[in-house]
Amino acid sequence: MPTLPVTIHMIRAAAERLAPHAVRTPLLEHPALNARVGGRVFLKCENLQRVGAFKFRGAYNKISQVDPKAFPGGVVACSSGNHAQGVAAAATLCGLRSAIVMPADAPAMKIARTKAFGGEVIAYDREREDRDAIARALCVERKAAYVHPFDDADVIAGQGTGVTLDAVLVNVSGGGLASGITVAVKDASPSTEMWTVEPAGFDDFARSLASGKPERNERLSGSICDALMAESPGELTLTIGKALMAGGVAVTDAEAAAAVRFAFEELKLVLEPGGAAGLAAILTGKVPAKGRSVAVILSGGNADPARYARIINGEL
Amino acid sequence: MPTLPVTIHMIRAAAERLAPHAVRTPLLEHPALNARVGGRVFLKCENLQRVGAFKFRGAYNKISQVDPKAFPGGVVACSSGNHAQGVAAAATLCGLRSAIVMPADAPAMKIARTKAFGGEVIAYDREREDRDAIARALCVERKAAYVHPFDDADVIAGQGTGVTLDAVLVNVSGGGLASGITVAVKDASPSTEMWTVEPAGFDDFARSLASGKPERNERLSGSICDALMAESPGELTLTIGKALMAGGVAVTDAEAAAAVRFAFEELKLVLEPGGAAGLAAILTGKVPAKGRSVAVILSGGNADPARYARIINGEL
Numbered sequence: 001m002p003t004l005p006v007t008i009h010m011i012r013a014a015a016e017r018l019a020p021h022a023v024r025t026p027l028l029e030h031p032a033l034n035a036r037v038g039g040r041v042f043l044k045c046e047n048l049q050r051v052g053a054f055k056f057r058g059a060y061n062k063i064s065q066v067d068p069k070a071f072p073g074g075v076v077a078c079s080s081g082n083h084a085q086g087v088a089a090a091a092t093l094c095g096l097r098s099a100i101v102m103p104a105d106a107p108a109m110k111i112a113r114t115k116a117f118g119g120e121v122i123a124y125d126r127e128r129e130d131r132d133a134i135a136r137a138l139c140v141e142r143k144a145a146y147v148h149p150f151d152d153a154d155v156i157a158g159q160g161t162g163v164t165l166d167a168v169l170v171n172v173s174g175g176g177l178a179s180g181i182t183v184a185v186k187d188a189s190p191s192t193e194m195w196t197v198e199p200a201g202f203d204d205f206a207r208s209l210a211s212g213k214p215e216r217n218e219r220l221s222g223s224i225c226d227a228l229m230a231e232s233p234g235e236l237t238l239t240i241g242k243a244l245m246a247g248g249v250a251v252t253d254a255e256a257a258a259a260v261r262f263a264f265e266e267l268k269l270v271l272e273p274g275g276a277a278g279l280a281a282i283l284t285g286k287v288p289a290k291g292r293s294v295a296v297i298l299s300g301g302n303a304d305p306a307r308y309a310r311i312i313n314g315e316l
Numbered sequence: 317m318p319t320l321p322v323t324i325h326m327i328r329a330a331a332e333r334l335a336p337h338a339v340r341t342p343l344l345e346h347p348a349l350n351a352r353v354g355g356r357v358f359l360k361c362e363n364l365q366r367v368g369a370f371k372f373r374g375a376y377n378k379i380s381q382v383d384p385k386a387f388p389g390g391v392v393a394c395s396s397g398n399h400a401q402g403v404a405a406a407a408t409l410c411g412l413r414s415a416i417v418m419p420a421d422a423p424a425m426k427i428a429r430t431k432a433f434g435g436e437v438i439a440y441d442r443e444r445e446d447r448d449a450i451a452r453a454l455c456v457e458r459k460a461a462y463v464h465p466f467d468d469a470d471v472i473a474g475q476g477t478g479v480t481l482d483a484v485l486v487n488v489s490g491g492g493l494a495s496g497i498t499v500a501v502k503d504a505s506p507s508t509e510m511w512t513v514e515p516a517g518f519d520d521f522a523r524s525l526a527s528g529k530p531e532r533n534e535r536l537s538g539s540i541c542d543a544l545m546a547e548s549p550g551e552l553t554l555t556i557g558k559a560l561m562a563g564g565v566a567v568t569d570a571e572a573a574a575a576v577r578f579a580f581e582e583l584k585l586v587l588e589p590g591g592a593a594g595l596a597a598i599l600t601g602k603v604p605a606k607g608r609s610v611a612v613i614l615s616g617g618n619a620d621p622a623r624y625a626r627i628i629n630g631e632l
Contacts, residue, residue: 023344023345023346023347026342026344028339028342028364029339030339030364030366031339031366032366045584047584048344048346048583048584048585050346050347050348052582052584109581263586264586264619264621264624265425266368267364267586268361268363268364268368268585268586268587268617269364269584269585269586270579270580270583270584270585270586271584301584303580305580305628305629305630306629308580308625308628309624309625309626309628309629310625312621312624312625313621313622313625314621
């Protein structure tokens with residue numbers, strides 16, 4: 001195992017911190033899905049996690065270690081919606097104030113839920129404004145700690161909490177979930193292939209793994225997978241990915257929608273499009289499951305009701 | 317424990333038969349639900365069961381014991397849709413033919429899924445025809461075994477497979493699931509209260525428990541809980557209920573719809589209205605959860621997509 005920014009010991013410490021607060025989500029196997037692909041597929045249901053997505057684990061591990069005396073203004077973060085909810089809920093649990101910089105076109109239900117978990121939402125224009133600059137200015141002004149959505153060792157360690165498998169598929173935006181889980185899985189099972197899954201047109205992580213250097217996406221918006229549109233990989237997350245991952249694949253909006261519909265019809269699980277990308281990669285055979293045992297991380301279930309209705313009725 | 321038509325030994329034998337075929341569905345606890353009711357609520361997710369509802373367990377335990385030489389025509393059943401899928405899937409697994417008598421107005425997706433699992437569907441008019449007479453004539457004509465949806469000791473034993481709790485809430489149509497689970501829970505934990513939940517206007521089981529004799533519903537159709545409209549309790553199921561159950565409550569269509577919406581928004585689980593009745597009873601406080609530990613059986617997830625879309629968008 002090469003020297004990496006996150007160790008298995010950091011992940012074990014995070015798991016202890018999270019035990020009283022995170023949901024121990026089930027790993028499900030379903031006869032209809034196994035029959036469809038001809039192998040065994042295990043679904044790690046992080047759509048059933050507190051706040052409806054895996055983001056709570058990374059946020060809580062980070063925020064529970066923030067010293068309120070050093071940061072009287074609490075915490076600040078940038079997010080398309082799921083990290084926002086994770087930060088708001090974790091900060092409220094820790095008795096801290098939270099402010100989250102969110103795109104003005106984020107799903108309304110993600111904005112509403114972030115507020116309901118106790119967060120202050122600050123909207124920005126995805127095409128014209130720089131969310132990082134807004135967040136960093138807020139941190140200085142309020143004496144608040146910045147909680148990066150993925151490129152922070154404590155966030156990655158928290159997201160790595162939680163299988164001998166031929167392959168594990170993880171949805172990727174910036175790669176905090178994928179790199180954290182990769183360190184944990186590779187420690188327990190070095191022969192397991194780790195695959196990233198992204199929306200087509202937003203496969204910066206897969207291209208970066210292939211080229212060995214950070215690649216950027218051409219567009220900043222335009223996928224139904226609103227959770228998976230980070231512009232480029234993190235420095236920490238790509239370092240871990242280059243050392244330990246097998247590669248990355250991309251799925252189209254139509255393939256992600258078909259996976260959301262499959263989960264509704266057959267699995268009875270609510271997934272948002274970005275949370276279903278890995279399932280789409282298995283259903284389309286982009287990562288083969290035939291005759292193998294593979295696990296798919298179902299990373300989020302915060303589906304916008306109007307869009308979800310169109311997807312399950314076959315209109316999208 | 318009084319002498320009853322189903323014993324804990326029959327349930328243990330059923331559990332052995334089912335182990336290689338049924339999904340071991342998770343028992344989930346969710347922070348948002350616990351906070352809402354002020355107690356601990358455990359959700360037994362039978363919407364994640366094979367065929368999308370608990371019915372598979374009872375049907376497989378019965379059908380796997382049917383002798384194909386004595387019944388060359390396979391099996392015949394009557395069902396509003398979930399028992400239909402359970403019988404079709406179990407018969408196909410056992411290499412037997414199946415015919416299911418279903419109401420012509422059953423949800424289209426339940427009819428389509430029953431056929432996909434290998435069942436022959438025979439439609440009848442809920443207001444004008446007698447489904448039992450149609451099914452019994454088919455059994456004679458084809459030399460087929462009849463698989464009752466609830467009032468059969470093997471069906472009840474299968475449904476009883478699978479918690480020290482203050483109370484358990486079970487959705488009831490004829491009571492196969494409720495009576496099977498009651499025998500199993502009461503054996504392990506005599507102090508646990510067992511509660512039935514039915515749609516308002518279709519609370520024959522609750523009224524029968526109160527009066528001590530079988531009561532009938534006035535109407536045969538008209539609830540969005542299409543899975544929970546049996547006309548009266550079974551003889552076996554009521555015998556068990558009278559001996560061991562605390563009582564029954566009823567929920568309105570609006571309350572069931574609100575519970576489906578809560579499961580979509582907060583729990584990320586797909587429930588059909590009838591599968592969400594017990595959750596509705598907890599959310600409305602009809603069975604109190606404050607300061608207690610209660611379990612709710614989420615009995616089915618075969619939601620019609622058009623109706624589901626209206627419910628999650630607040631139109632129903």
